[in-house]
Amino acid sequence: MSYDLIFGKTARDWSCGAHVESSAPIEITTRLQVNRLAEDTNREIVRSTNLAIRLGQNKRLPDAEKEPFKRFHKKWLAFMGSKKGRYRPEDTLALWNYRKLNERFKARFDVFAKVAATPLRKPPTPAKTTALAAFPKQVSLWTWAVPLWAGLTIAGLTWLGGISRRPT
Numbered sequence: 722m723s724y725d726l727i728f729g730k731t732a733r734d735w736s737c738g739a740h741v742e743s744s745a746p747i748e749i750t751t752r753l754q755v756n757r758l759a760e761d762t763n764r765e766i767v768r769s770t771n772l773a774i775r776l777g778q779n780k781r782l783p784d785a786e787k788e789p790f791k792r793f794h795k796k797w798l799a800f801m802g803s804k805k806g807r808y809r810p811e812d813t814l815a816l817w818n819y820r821k822l823n824e825r826f827k828a829r830f831d832v833f834a835k836v837a838a839t840p841l842r843k844p845p846t847p848a849k850t851t852a853l854a855a856f857p858k859q860v861s862l863w864t865w866a867v868p869l870w871a872g873l874t875i876a877g878l879t880w881l882g883g884i885s886r887r888p889t
Contacts, residue, residue: 755808755816762820766797769827772834781837782830790826 773790776782797819804812 752808752810755810755813756806758813758816758820759804759808762816762823763801765820765827766794766823769823769830770794772827772830776830776833776837779837781833786829786833793822793826 769790773782773787777787800815800819808816
């Protein structure tokens with residue numbers, strides 16, 4: 722249905738049993754009712770357009786969502802321009818199709834607006850010092866050489882003392 726609306730085949734009858742009863746097009750018989758449907762549809766599309774513009778300015782609307790809506794909006798403006806405010810009962814199906822397609826766009830835009838309204842969490846700040854950061858950057862010779870020499874000296878004296886006590 723949306724493909725046909727965007728590419729210009731709005732006169733197709735979609736009420737061939739594929740829709741549930743609640744989503745069937747409204748039976749409109751008078752011009753006043755058609756005009757009211759056109760005003761409601763136009764009002765809803767204007768709201769969706771304003772939301773799309775706001776999301777686009779905030780860089781929250783991806784191009785994959787923006788381009789189909791642009792085509793839909795151009796078709797809507799062409800439809801509105803061709804009618805010049807004079808709607809006939811035959812336009813009911815086209816108005817109903819535009820309204821249903823707009824509801825789908827609005828639902829997706831609402832999701833993006835909800836995500837845009839959610840504040841971003843800041844990453845946790847790391848601790849000021851850690852165990853490795855507490856050590857100085859340069860280690861002096863005394864901090865590792867003195868214990869190493871002391872350990873080698875004790876090991877050497879123990880080994881030498883063990884040689885002298887051995888029976889030969």
